[in-house]
Amino acid sequence: MTIAARELRWSAGGRMVVDGVTLEVTPGRILGLLGPNGSGKSSLLRLLAGLRRAGGGAVTLEGQDLSTQRRAALARRIAVVEQQAATEAPVSVLDIVRLGRTPHRGPFSAWTAADNAAVERALQQTGLEGLRQQPWHTLSGGERQRAQIARALAQEPRELLLDEPTNHLDIRHQLEILALLRRLGLTTIVALHDLNLAATFCDRLVLLRDGRVQCAGRPEEVLTRDTIQAVFGVAVDVETSQQSRRPHIRFLAPLRMPGG
Numbered sequence: 001m002t003i004a005a006r007e008l009r010w011s012a013g014g015r016m017v018v019d020g021v022t023l024e025v026t027p028g029r030i031l032g033l034l035g036p037n038g039s040g041k042s043s044l045l046r047l048l049a050g051l052r053r054a055g056g057g058a059v060t061l062e063g064q065d066l067s068t069q070r071r072a073a074l075a076r077r078i079a080v081v082e083q084q085a086a087t088e089a090p091v092s093v094l095d096i097v098r099l100g101r102t103p104h105r106g107p108f109s110a111w112t113a114a115d116n117a118a119v120e121r122a123l124q125q126t127g128l129e130g131l132r133q134q135p136w137h138t139l140s141g142g143e144r145q146r147a148q149i150a151r152a153l154a155q156e157p158r159e160l161l162l163d164e165p166t167n168h169l170d171i172r173h174q175l176e177i178l179a180l181l182r183r184l185g186l187t188t189i190v191a192l193h194d195l196n197l198a199a200t201f202c203d204r205l206v207l208l209r210d211g212r213v214q215c216a217g218r219p220e221e222v223l224t225r226d227t228i229q230a231v232f233g234v235a236v237d238v239e240t241s242q243q244s245r246r247p248h249i250r251f252l253a254p255l256r257m258p259g260g
């Protein structure tokens with residue numbers, strides 16, 4: 001077990017946003033966080049990354065309470081890709097990716113061959129070698145997304161937490177990024193909206209509803225017709241993909257909700 005949460009709670013604006021979440025991710029595996037808009041995925045990711053302090057319960061890393069660990073040590077091993085990482089500063093793709101090396105360098109240390117190698121590897125893994133000099137503000141949404149992922153990879157993390165990393169990406173880049181996450185073999189927690197991508201690429205899933213874990217387990221245990229209909233309010237057919245043997249969901253129509 002690397003990252004685990006026990007009875008995690010966090011409230012904001014007078015309501016419980018993350019409400020007693022217990023989960024763990026197996027080392028080297030991908031855990032997908034699913035749930036409707038506002039179900040608490042981003043809030044939970046921030047708690048798991050140690051970017052926000054829980055109101056109750058605990059996050060542990062290798063069994064040690066995260067809140068007792070030094071921030072610099074955490075930054076060397078946990079990388080986070082958040083949804084809105086914007087900057088108006090005149091920086092290039094290379095500048096952004098190089099930021100990933102910050103936790104590994106002292107304030108006055110020189111740029112090393114190892115720093116360079118990590119940055120080059122991250123650019124190559126995300127297909128951004130040709131865009132390295134391009135100014136950030138001229139990038140497309142998908143290119144920005146890939147640059148943020150490259151920054152996280154340059155950090156050479158052991159744990160990688162990503163909030164909807166396929167947002168803005170065309171289908172080819174969505175598949176490429178998720179296939180890359182699988183190849184990397186890092187301990188990964190990823191919030192996703194696309195249930196079919198989650199079914200295909202994640203080892204286990206946690207489905208949130210109103211800040212609580214509604215269901216957790218392997219994709220075929222979580223993504224059942226009844227569960228999807230109850231949590232997302234849409235009629236679906238769920239088949240097993242001939243190729244991947246994972247669930248494949250066909251969305252039919254929104255369901256009439258009680259009182260709707």
Ligand SMILES: Nc1ncnc2c1ncn2[C@@H]1O[C@H](COP(=O)(O)OP(=O)(O)OP(=O)(O)O)[C@@H](O)[C@H]1O
Nearest residue numbers: 012013017035036037038039040041042043044191
């Ligand atoms: N700082 C805050 N103050 C008040 N409410 C907040 C705060 N942060 C989050 N919330 C609320 O908590 C709920 C969960 O938000 P969160 O962003 O975690 O959900 P999400 O599952 O990631 O949603 P989405 O799929 O839309 O990205 C939302 O209703 C949001 O408005």
